Amino acid sequence: MSAEPDQPPAVATRLTIATRDLGARTVGADEIITFPLGLAGFGQCRRYVLLAYPQPAPLLCLQSVDREQVAFVVTDPAKVVADYQPRAINGAMSALKITDPQDLLVLVILTIPPGHPEQTTANLQGPLVINTHLRRGKQLILEDSRYSLKHRLSV
């Protein structure tokens, strides 16, 4: 793994990105979150931004900056299950150099079967762990049998 700086990248610029469903969006370059290893199955997409949907919602859009068509619907795991405490989060915090717990952001990806939103599931086995200060993240793969790849939501 190449040495990553421990300071957040110094940026003041804004850029306009094309999104999958939300048109063109202008974001600060300091909003870009880098996943050095990408997400499983999407290794070439390393840079993402978190976008709000037009309507107020407990969901966010994780939009790839590298590929317009790649985006994920994500949410706070606390909205899905009480007390989400995978053991592996601690190791991920040190790997991502998170020293202040307030810099830790954990998100889970929702799978919405096309045409069947009532069957939406949350991926509790592959959470996204993000250092919001350094704007760096990784997707964990949990060997923890408490948490399912397809956790049914009660929407």
Added chain:
Amino acid sequence: MLILTRKIGESLIIGDQIRITVLEVRGRQVRLGVQAPGDVVVLREELVQRLAEENLAAAAFRYQDVEEIISSWKPKTVNER
């Protein structure tokens, strides 16, 4: 691929800090022990494949379904937790 043969109880050492030991063989199953530093991720291969497949399925959502979820999401009240 490097191919080596081990008997039960024998080990492989990978790099400086990883040891894999054959603990038991029972029928078609091999039980392995892995000693590695805490920051080394050790996973059953099929988990990585399954995660990639789930991410691919998740990326195939229809935006109109997201809109429907948002419009019908009922916020949890304290009592419902």
